[in-house]
Amino acid sequence: MIRPVGSDELKPLFVYDPEEHDALAHEAESLPSVVISSSAAGNAVMLGGGYFTPFEGYMNVADAVSVAETMRTTDGRFFPVPILNLVPDVSAIEGASRIALRDPNVEGNPVIAVQDVQAIEEVTDEQMALMTEKVFRTLDMEHPGVKAFNSQGRFAISGPIRVLNFSYFQTDFPDTFRTAVEIRNEIKERGWEKVVAFQTRNPMHRAHEELCKMAMEAVNADGLVIHMLLGKLKPGDIPAPVRDAAIRKMVELYFPPNTVMITGYGFDMLYAGPREAVLHAYFRQNMGATHFIIGRDHAGVGDYYGAFDAQTIFDTEVPPGALEIEIFRADHTAYSKKLGKVVMMRDAPDHTKEDFILLSGTKVREMLGQGIAPPPEFSRPEVAQILMDYYQSQQQQ
Amino acid sequence: MIRPVGSDELKPLFVYDPEEHDALAHEAESLPSVVISSSAAGNAVMLGGGYFTPFEGYMNVADAVSVAETMRTTDGRFFPVPILNLVPDVSAIEGASRIALRDPNVEGNPVIAVQDVQAIEEVTDEQMALMTEKVFRTLDMEHPGVKAFNSQGRFAISGPIRVLNFSYFQTDFPDTFRTAVEIRNEIKERGWEKVVAFQTRNPMHRAHEELCKMAMEAVNADGLVIHMLLGKLKPGDIPAPVRDAAIRKMVELYFPPNTVMITGYGFDMLYAGPREAVLHAYFRQNMGATHFIIGRDHAGVGDYYGAFDAQTIFDTEVPPGALEIEIFRADHTAYSKKLGKVVMMRDAPDHTKEDFILLSGTKVREMLGQGIAPPPEFSRPEVAQILMDYYQSQQQQ
Numbered sequence: 171m172i173r174p175v176g177s178d179e180l181k182p183l184f185v186y187d188p189e190e191h192d193a194l195a196h197e198a199e200s201l202p203s204v205v206i207s208s209s210a211a212g213n214a215v216m217l218g219g220g221y222f223t224p225f226e227g228y229m230n231v232a233d234a235v236s237v238a239e240t241m242r243t244t245d246g247r248f249f250p251v252p253i254l255n256l257v258p259d260v261s262a263i264e265g266a267s268r269i270a271l272r273d274p275n276v277e278g279n280p281v282i283a284v285q286d287v288q289a290i291e292e293v294t295d296e297q298m299a300l301m302t303e304k305v306f307r308t309l310d311m312e313h314p315g316v317k318a319f320n321s322q323g324r325f326a327i328s329g330p331i332r333v334l335n336f337s338y339f340q341t342d343f344p345d346t347f348r349t350a351v352e353i354r355n356e357i358k359e360r361g362w363e364k365v366v367a368f369q370t371r372n373p374m375h376r377a378h379e380e381l382c383k384m385a386m387e388a389v390n391a392d393g394l395v396i397h398m399l400l401g402k403l404k405p406g407d408i409p410a411p412v413r414d415a416a417i418r419k420m421v422e423l424y425f426p427p428n429t430v431m432i433t434g435y436g437f438d439m440l441y442a443g444p445r446e447a448v449l450h451a452y453f454r455q456n457m458g459a460t461h462f463i464i465g466r467d468h469a470g471v472g473d474y475y476g477a478f479d480a481q482t483i484f485d486t487e488v489p490p491g492a493l494e495i496e497i498f499r500a501d502h503t504a505y506s507k508k509l510g511k512v513v514m515m516r517d518a519p520d521h522t523k524e525d526f527i528l529l530s531g532t533k534v535r536e537m538l539g540q541g542i543a544p545p546p547e548f549s550r551p552e553v554a555q556i557l558m559d560y561y562q563s564q565q566q567q
Numbered sequence: 568m569i570r571p572v573g574s575d576e577l578k579p580l581f582v583y584d585p586e587e588h589d590a591l592a593h594e595a596e597s598l599p600s601v602v603i604s605s606s607a608a609g610n611a612v613m614l615g616g617g618y619f620t621p622f623e624g625y626m627n628v629a630d631a632v633s634v635a636e637t638m639r640t641t642d643g644r645f646f647p648v649p650i651l652n653l654v655p656d657v658s659a660i661e662g663a664s665r666i667a668l669r670d671p672n673v674e675g676n677p678v679i680a681v682q683d684v685q686a687i688e689e690v691t692d693e694q695m696a697l698m699t700e701k702v703f704r705t706l707d708m709e710h711p712g713v714k715a716f717n718s719q720g721r722f723a724i725s726g727p728i729r730v731l732n733f734s735y736f737q738t739d740f741p742d743t744f745r746t747a748v749e750i751r752n753e754i755k756e757r758g759w760e761k762v763v764a765f766q767t768r769n770p771m772h773r774a775h776e777e778l779c780k781m782a783m784e785a786v787n788a789d790g791l792v793i794h795m796l797l798g799k800l801k802p803g804d805i806p807a808p809v810r811d812a813a814i815r816k817m818v819e820l821y822f823p824p825n826t827v828m829i830t831g832y833g834f835d836m837l838y839a840g841p842r843e844a845v846l847h848a849y850f851r852q853n854m855g856a857t858h859f860i861i862g863r864d865h866a867g868v869g870d871y872y873g874a875f876d877a878q879t880i881f882d883t884e885v886p887p888g889a890l891e892i893e894i895f896r897a898d899h900t901a902y903s904k905k906l907g908k909v910v911m912m913r914d915a916p917d918h919t920k921e922d923f924i925l926l927s928g929t930k931v932r933e934m935l936g937q938g939i940a941p942p943p944e945f946s947r948p949e950v951a952q953i954l955m956d957y958y959q960s961q962q963q964q
Contacts, residue, residue: 186808188739188800195674219741277592339739341732342585344616345749352742355815360757361824403585411583418752427758428825 171300171358172267172494174223174350174456176247182220182351183227183283195334198281202263203270205279207322210255211337212438214271214283218333219349221435221453228255231291234326238304241448241489250448250493250503251305251440258323271331275402276338288329298324304411305445309545315441315471321563339436343400343410353395353433354458358429362392366498367459369450369468371399371439373408373416373535373557375549377503379424381463382513385498386429389461394425397454398434406535410434412560417554423552443468443475444483448493451484456493465500504528505547512547539565568755569891571620571747571853573644579617579732579748580624580680592731595678599660600667602676604719606875607652608734609835611668613649613678615730616746618832618850624727626936627689631723635701638845638886645889647845648702648837655720657687668728672799673735685726695721702842712838712868723862736833740807741795743831750792750830757825759789763895764856766847766865768796768836770805770954772931772946774900777909778823778860782895783826786858791822794851795831803932809957813950820949840865841880845890848881852892862897877940886897901925902944909944936962 171268174180179303185191206214224247234252241250263269268286272279289448297337298320304310306316337398340347357365357457366385370378374396382394396417403409408416414432421430435453440446446469454462467479501516504526509518515526527547529537539561543554571577582588603611606629613619622645630640631649638647652668660666665683669676695717699706703713737744745753754762763782767775771793779791793814800806805813811829818827832850837843851859865877878896898913901923906915912923924944926934934941936958940951 186742187806189806191739335738336741340737342588344581344733344737345583345746347751349742355742355829356753358819359825359827359829409584409586422755430756432752432756446614500707 171354171363171458172455174220175226175452175493180220180351180354180456181223181226182218182349183331184218184336184349191334194284194332195281197283198270199332201268201270201284202265202266203272203281204257204260204327205272205274205480206255206257208274209318209322209438210271210275211275211282212436213253213255214331214333215336215339215436216453217331218283218336219351219435220354221350221456222249222253223350223456225253227250227285227328228328229253230289231293231297231326232307232329233328235297235301238301238396241487241492248489250445250452250488251442252301254322255285255327256293256322257325257327260325260327263287263290263327269327273337281334282333282337283333285326285327285331286329289327290517291326291328293324293326306442306474307444310474313441313471313474315439318354319440335435339400339434343434343436346398346410346414346432347436348399348433350453350457353431354456356431357395357458360393360431362393362459362506364389365393365395365459366391366461366463367395367397367454367457368463369397369399371401373413373553374420375544375553376505376512376547377419379550381500381503381514383466384460384503384514385463385500388498389496391461393429394433395433395457395459396421397457398432399439400434400436401438408557408560412556416556419552419556421548424550439469441469441471444479444487447480448483448488451493451495451497455493459495461496463498463500466502486503509546535561568751568760568855569852569857571617572849572890574621577617577748577853578620578815579615579753580625580728581615581733583745588731591681591729592678595667595681595731598681599663599669600669600678601654601657601660601724602669602671603652603654603679605671606715606719606835607668608670608672608679609833610650610652611728611730611831612733612736614728615680615733616748616852617751618747619646619650620747620853620912622646624682625723625725626650627686627725628690628694628723630725632694632698635698638884638889645886647842647849647885648839649698651719652682652724653690653719654722654724657722657724660684660687666724670734678731679734680728680730681821682728682741683722683726684724686724688723688725690721690723702837703839703871704841707871710838710868710871712836715835716837726947734833736797736831738833739834743795743807743829743834744797745830747850747854750794750828751853753828754790754792754855757790757828761786761788761858762790762792762856763788763858763860764792764794764851764854764859766794766796766797770810771817772941772950773909774904776817776947778862778897778900778911779918781900781911782858782860782897785895786893788858790826790828792830792854792856793818794826794854795820796836797831797833798835805954805957808955813953816949816953817947818946821947836866838866838868840867841876841884844877845880846887848890848892848894852890856892858893858895860895860897863899881901901949932958
């Protein structure tokens with residue numbers, strides 16, 4: 171089985187021993203504490219579940235800057251983005267060597283992790299700008315990731331953490347949230363060797379289904395892990411239960427048995443395009459995938475990144491040998507009326523737009539809301555039905 | 568795929584819709600509330616995860632008594648034991664039509680579920696005795712299940728519930744706790760048709776391993792679900808991470824790929840022997856198993872039950888047609904020196920005790936603590952190593 175990055179085994183930072191867990195939770199209540207950023211909480215969840223193995227906590231500024239610049243810490247360990255605990259105010263934890271980190275995303279701000287403080291450093295404007303520029307390739311505060319990164323505060327608290335819970339992800343998504351430990355275990359149980367991972371946060375239409383099948387066929391995969399980004403709903407988002415039902419129906423009807431796992435993870439999207447693609451590949455290797463699908467404008471937003479920057483970064487910036495997982499490089503896929511099947515658009519250079527069945531997201535939502543199923547070349551009818559039921563129930567409210 | 572009991576689909580009572588979940592959690596904070604018994608909380612967890620489908624909450628006294636007597640509610644629905652919310656004091660919820668149920672097993676007693684109150688009834692001595700006698704086949708207060716059942720209080724709060732969390736089970740056992748929904752989904756994903764379920768709360772030695780293999784072979788199963796009872800540690804118990812590691816190692820080395828799922832569920836043992844065996848079969852059908860292994864003195868304690876009462880109850884008391892899951896009836900298994908393999912003891916009537924390799928639990932723990940591996944006929948060496956490492960680390964403390 172593929173090894174975790176830089177380690178022979180996963181090192182989840184969740185405290186599994188119940189006695190130790192109780193003791194730590196108890197101790198945490200009397201520690202100086204700070205409410206951390208949503209981004210830092212997402213890091214804690216990923217560290218807790220083993221996705222960021224072998225890292226053991228938040229980086230100091232030197233490591234964060236080094237990672238932003240070179241994807242290596244000062245002592246040479248590979249990681250694609252800074253893992254930071256940035257807060258605006260450290261007066262409550264002044265002088266403390268051990269602190270409780272409180273979760274901004276759960277009511278009452280319960281403790282999500284306990285951190286041993288190695289240093290508290292103030293990040294300079296230059297360092298923030300440097301990291302922003304390197305990670306996001308822009309300083310534009312309109313970029314949602316740039317804005318979130320720069321709105322956290324300027325004090326970087328570094329040091330190892332131990333994780334007490336998985337924030338709201340495990341509790342709100344009890345049937346889909348998985349740690350890297352669980353997914354790795356299940357891949358091993360299933361006896362899969364070659365495993366393709368697919369990132370999504372939406373229901374999958376035929377283009378996505380066929381893309382996964384193309385990747386599986388190309389690499390002769392034993393299985394596919396659909397790995398959904400879980401999180402709070404944004405306006406227009408489809409609720410998790412509806413998305414899950416639509417994906418399960420697709421898998422049940424259109425994939426062979428024992429070739430797909432449907433799972434989810436909790437993290438805040440960075441919208442960092444290429445760098446985030448590398449991060450995505452990193453934690454998919456940790457969960458046991460051997461191949462990761464990266465399509466057009468992966469993890470991008472607006473026009474900040476070139477269509478294939480998230481693929482070429484693996485050639486130009488990822489240090490050779492840093493990752494063992496392989497990238498399946500994809501283009502948009504769509505149904506070709508000429509060829510009578512879903513194809514990758516780059517494989518049909520003679521096609522014009524009119525040769526494909528293309529529908530915008532807005533158009534599809536509009537149709538579904540009116541109870542009109544998109545053509546079967548675009549959406550599987552059984553999947554469309556689940557989505558139509560949802561949109562129509564929404565309109566009745 | 569096998570249907571859930573009395574239903575075409577699972578009806579988990581966990582509130583999956585995030586908005587509804589938030590609203591209910593918020594509402595719960597201002598509702599009259601009561602700290603429920605550990606047993607009632609276990610029922611909420613099982614109802615939440617779909618294990619007790621199609622039941623929608625706690626029974627009233629008439630249904631509870633009827634179930635205890637006949638395994639049928641007053642309107643004829645099958646269930647093997649009362650699902651009760653018994654509390655000692657209802658003054659705080661007097662007159663309330665909707666109440667919050669607080670979890671006795673989590674610090675701070677957070678709300679685990681919201682209940683619509685249909686009735687609050689005082690259970691009479693006669694009714695308590697009748698239910699106890701029918702469910703446990705004894706009135707002896709030394710019986711741990713009888714004691715727990717009769718120590719909850721006398722007010723039965725009946726009515727449907729909606730579940731907000733899975734108590735400490737999901738948070739303390741993030742890699743193993745599964746809802747019935749999850750297990751059913753995964754069985755479907757794997758494409759298994761015939762599925763054997765095995766109940767355990769301990770590491771598995773060769774006798775258990777071979778028992779599972781015998782059952783799988785006998786019914787020509789596609790897969791085995793090891794379904795571990797999760798819970799607070801009792802003195803002498805092996806911590807969950809050690810047990811899990813030992814079971815995973817056994818599966819990895821001694822079962823073919825894609826034939827075993829390692830999972831867990833949260834509930835308080837009743838030690839009700841035969842009746843609990845029926846309950847075990849019930850919720851294994853709900854999670855998608857087609858066969859369930861019941862051995863000697865299943866779910867028993869002390870000398871309260873005959874060795875095979877937990878098997879014969881399926882012939883004598885379970886109403887025909889109530890369950891679709893089939894029982895694999897087992898005896899103790901042990902390595903026969905004469906035959907050179909693990910056999911079911913009833914299949915070797917010519918054997919004396921000396922013909923088997925038998926070790927008491929106490930003896931095994933003693934050996935492991937001294938760093939002496941039990942013979943390979945008793946324990947797989949790789950499994951023994953994990954347990955020895957644990958016991959020896961304990962002794963050093």
